[in-house]
Amino acid sequence: MRRSVVAGNWKMHGVRADQARLVGALLEGAEDFACDVLVCPPFPYLLEISRQLSGSVWRLGAQDLCADPGPGAFTGEVSGTMLHDVGCTHVLVGHSERRALYAEDDALIARKFQAAQAAGLVPILCVGESLDERERGVTETVVGRQLAAVLDVAGVAALSRAIIAYEPVWAIGTGKTATVEQAQAVHAFIRGRVAVQDAMIARSVRILYGGSVKASNAAELFAQPDIDGGLVGGASLHADEFLKIGAAAP
Ligand code: 13P
Numbered sequence: 001m002r003r004s005v006v007a008g009n010w011k012m013h014g015v016r017a018d019q020a021r022l023v024g025a026l027l028e029g030a031e032d033f034a035c036d037v038l039v040c041p042p043f044p045y046l047l048e049i050s051r052q053l054s055g056s057v058w059r060l061g062a063q064d065l066c067a068d069p070g071p072g073a074f075t076g077e078v079s080g081t082m083l084h085d086v087g088c089t090h091v092l093v094g095h096s097e098r099r100a101l102y103a104e105d106d107a108l109i110a111r112k113f114q115a116a117q118a119a120g121l122v123p124i125l126c127v128g129e130s131l132d133e134r135e136r137g138v139t140e141t142v143v144g145r146q147l148a149a150v151l152d153v154a155g156v157a158a159l160s161r162a163i164i165a166y167e168p169v170w171a172i173g174t175g176k177t178a179t180v181e182q183a184q185a186v187h188a189f190i191r192g193r194v195a196v197q198d199a200m201i202a203r204s205v206r207i208l209y210g211g212s213v214k215a216s217n218a219a220e221l222f223a224q225p226d227i228d229g230g231l232v233g234g235a236s237l238h239a240d241e242f243l244k245i246g247a248a249a250p
Contacts, residue, residue, distance in 0.1 A: 004035040004222065004229035004249040005163060005206055007061060007124065008236025009092060012042055019045045023052045025239030030057055035229055035249035038090055039236065043078055050087030061090030061124065064098060067111035069118055080119025091116045092231075093123040094146070096169045100130075106149030113150050117161055124163045124231065125150055126210070127190070131170035139168075140189050147193055156197040164190060164207045165231040171211025173233060180220050180227075183209045187226035215244035222249050 014022065019041055026039070038059035041049050050060050066077035083091055093116060094109035104112075109125075116123035127146040129139040143166070151159075166186050171178050178186075187207050195202035209221050210231030221227050229249050236242045 167210035218248035
């Protein structure tokens with residue numbers, strides 16, 4: 001396990017040919033990264049991409065999973081077991097788009113976190129405040145609540161097999177990056193909250209920043225003491241750009 005992680009969340013972009021081209025370019029350009037690198041393609045492409053990435057440094061993540069371990073009557077859902085079976089090692093849990101567009105609440109996200117770990121996947125727990133919440137000065141209340149919802153159910157020890165991603169909603173896909181000071185402050189807050197329960201886990205848990213990460217701002221963000229890499233959306237769809245972000249991680 002490396003100290004930092006750079007993960008690409010492709011969201012609902014591209015079709016099969018685009019994905020294959022992107023993966024091909026990532027494989028060609030891959031160097032000996034100092035960080036762990038992974039991509040999170042849409043569900044239908046996971047198996048094929050898993051085969052393409054096999055034997056490389058790249059790891060595979062999914063963007064969501066069913067809160068119920070299954071198997072069972074859950075039409076339209078995909079279980080952690082299935083994701084693990086097709087080669088995923090990681091899965092995003094509680095991405096802000098899931099929270100905002102699909103009404104996922106803290107309780108459901110905590111169940112998804114546990115379902116991921118039960119299936120042998122590393123959950124990447126996403127937390128972050130909206131613009132309105134930041135302007136009202138309740139960033140720490142919101143992020144603290146989102147974190148506590150999972151810690152209360154899964155226990156702090158579960159964080160030794162998880163990653164946290166801080167993604168301020170107002171910085172996602174907007175081109176508006178949190179300043180390094182703003183990002184570092186929330187990362188330090190998150191680590192502090194974990195430290196209250198377990199200082200060792202707080203030191204080792206990797207906390208990624210997400211929200212308009214680009215090659216031009218990655219190094220500065222990753223140089224902050226509590227920023228252990230990035231969860232990259234838009235820029236991860238461009239191999240050159242994404243490879244540069246990977247290379248910027250310490
Ligand atoms: P952007 O990098 O496009 O802002 O997206 C961030 C994100 O939501 C990654 O999960």
